[in-house]
Amino acid sequence: MAELWQLSITEAAEMLRRREISSIELTRAHLDRIEQVEGSVRAFVTVTDAEAMREAEVVDQLRREGAKLGPLAGIPIAIKDVLCTRGVRTTCSSRMLEHFTPPFDATVIKRLREGHAVMLGKTNMDEFAMGSSTENSAFFPTRNPWDLERVPGGSSGGSAASVAAGEAMASLGSDTGGSVRQPGALTNTVALKPTYGRVSRFGLIAFASSLDQVGPFARSARDAALMMQAIAGHDPLDSTSVAEVVPDYSAALTGDIKGMRIGVPKEYFVAGIEPGVRASVEATIKQLEALGAEIGECSLPHTEYGIAAYYIIAPAECSANLARFDGVRYGFSARGTKGDIVEAISQSRAQGFGAEVKRRIMLGTYALSSGYYDAYYLKAEKVRTLIKRDFDAAFTQFDALVCPTTPGIAFKLGAKTADPYTMYLNDVFTIPANLAGICGVSFPGEFSEGMPVGVQLLGPAFGEATLLRIVDAYQRVTDFHTRMPEVATKRKGARKRR
Numbered sequence: 001m002a003e004l005w006q007l008s009i010t011e012a013a014e015m016l017r018r019r020e021i022s023s024i025e026l027t028r029a030h031l032d033r034i035e036q037v038e039g040s041v042r043a044f045v046t047v048t049d050a051e052a053m054r055e056a057e058v059v060d061q062l063r064r065e066g067a068k069l070g071p072l073a074g075i076p077i078a079i080k081d082v083l084c085t086r087g088v089r090t091t092c093s094s095r096m097l098e099h100f101t102p103p104f105d106a107t108v109i110k111r112l113r114e115g116h117a118v119m120l121g122k123t124n125m126d127e128f129a130m131g132s133s134t135e136n137s138a139f140f141p142t143r144n145p146w147d148l149e150r151v152p153g154g155s156s157g158g159s160a161a162s163v164a165a166g167e168a169m170a171s172l173g174s175d176t177g178g179s180v181r182q183p184g185a186l187t188n189t190v191a192l193k194p195t196y197g198r199v200s201r202f203g204l205i206a207f208a209s210s211l212d213q214v215g216p217f218a219r220s221a222r223d224a225a226l227m228m229q230a231i232a233g234h235d236p237l238d239s240t241s242v243a244e245v246v247p248d249y250s251a252a253l254t255g256d257i258k259g260m261r262i263g264v265p266k267e268y269f270v271a272g273i274e275p276g277v278r279a280s281v282e283a284t285i286k287q288l289e290a291l292g293a294e295i296g297e298c299s300l301p302h303t304e305y306g307i308a309a310y311y312i313i314a315p316a317e318c319s320a321n322l323a324r325f326d327g328v329r330y331g332f333s334a335r336g337t338k339g340d341i342v343e344a345i346s347q348s349r350a351q352g353f354g355a356e357v358k359r360r361i362m363l364g365t366y367a368l369s370s371g372y373y374d375a376y377y378l379k380a381e382k383v384r385t386l387i388k389r390d391f392d393a394a395f396t397q398f399d400a401l402v403c404p405t406t407p408g409i410a411f412k413l414g415a416k417t418a419d420p421y422t423m424y425l426n427d428v429f430t431i432p433a434n435l436a437g438i439c440g441v442s443f444p445g446e447f448s449e450g451m452p453v454g455v456q457l458l459g460p461a462f463g464e465a466t467l468l469r470i471v472d473a474y475q476r477v478t479d480f481h482t483r484m485p486e487v488a489t490k491r492k493g494a495r496k497r498r
C-alpha cells in the first residue's frame, strides 16, 4: 500500500469515513514526512505540530461520536504565511512581521477550521508575496523537491513545495500575478487562481488589492475542487467578495468535455518559451482534442503589455498597502533612534523590509506621484482595460483558453536574482489573468528534462468549475499528476553540533 502521505484527499477522506485510518495517523504521517524532508526542502516557516495533533484528536473524537463531517475533516493542510492565523505567528517571510501573531483568523482559515481541516503550519514565501522563486524570503529559500538545486517558484513556493513533497495533502497560496499558478507549474501540482471576488481576502495580508486572490494547491483537480468548495463564497468582511452562488465543484467533474470550445492564444507561444515546455503544452492540447474538445486559435493582442502594466499597478498598490508598516502601528520597530519619530519610522522600514520590497515601494510611490500619475499609473490602468477586453472577446467564442503557465521549467537557485527584470519575465503568461480578474489553473503536463511542466487553462469570471472539469477529464487519461519526486532526505538538525 502507498504511504499515508502519498494518498490523495479523496482517497484519505474515504478511508477516514470508513474508519480504516484515523486523522491522528494521517496527521502523524505528514508530520513525520515533514521531519524527514524539511532539512532539504524547507517549505515551512512554522510547523504547528502540537496544535495539528490536537486538532486531529478532536476530529477523530467527533467522528467516533457520529458527527456529520465534510470531506476535509481530519485532512492535513499547509497555509502560506501571508494568511492570518489566530495565535500562530504570521510573518509574510519578512523581518517586518517576524514576531507578529494575529489575534484572528482569515476568513479562508475560519472556513477550513469549520470543516475541521488540520493545519500543519505556515509556509515560506517571497517577502510580502513579491517574487517568483521564494528567494526573496527574509529567512531562507525553499527548494524544489524535484531538484534541490532549483527554485520551487514563488511567491507561494513553500505551499507548492509542501504539497509536491508529500508534506501536506493540499495548501493555500495567494496569486497577485501568478504566485499560485507559477509555483504550481514548477512543482507538478494543480494550482488554481480563482476569479477576483470568488474567495474572501479578509485576513490576507495585502500586496496589491485589485489583483490579490487566495487559491489552493492540490495533487489533482478532484482535490482542488474540495479545497475550492471550502473557501469560495461571499464574505461580509470582504466587500470585494461577490455574492454569486458557489457551484458544486466536485459535481462538475463529469469527465466529459465533448464539444467544449478551447482556444489557443497565439501570443502565448512566442519566442522565449523553452522547446520542452512548448512540446508539453502541445501534447496536452492534442489530448484535450482526443477527449472531444474543439480546439481553435485565438488572439489576445495586448498580451505583450501585461508585464509593463503589472509592474506599475502592483507596486503602486503595494506602496499604499505597505505604508502601515512603520514600526509604530505595525511591525518591526528599530531601536536607538533617540525619540526622533521620522528617524524611527525610516530606520524601522529600512531594516524591516528586504531589497525587493523596497524596490517596489519606491517604484510605486514614484508612479503615483503628481506629474507621473497620468504618465504611468493611469496609462497602465488603460492598458489593463485593453487586456480585459481581449479576454472578453475571446470568451465569446471559447469556454476556456489553453497555454503554458511559465516560459520554462524551474530555474536554478540564484539564476535570476541578480537582475529583477529577468525574474519578472517569468510571469508573462500568468499576469494577464490577474489584470483581467478572470480565473486560471495550472496543472501537470508531460515532463521536460525530468522536471514538471505546467499547462495553464484560463477561464471567464466564475469559470472555475469548467476549468476543473477539463483538468479532471485530462487527469482521468494521464498520470503526470500522480508522479511524486524522490526527495533526498536530510534529517533536520543532523548537522554536527559543536
Ligand code: GLN
Pocket (backbone or CB within 6 Å): 129, 130, 131, 132, 154, 155, 174, 175, 176, 177, 178, 179, 180, 207, 314, 427
Ligand atoms: N511574481 C509576481 C511578483 O513578483 C507575482 C507575485 C504574486 O502573485 N504574489 O509580483
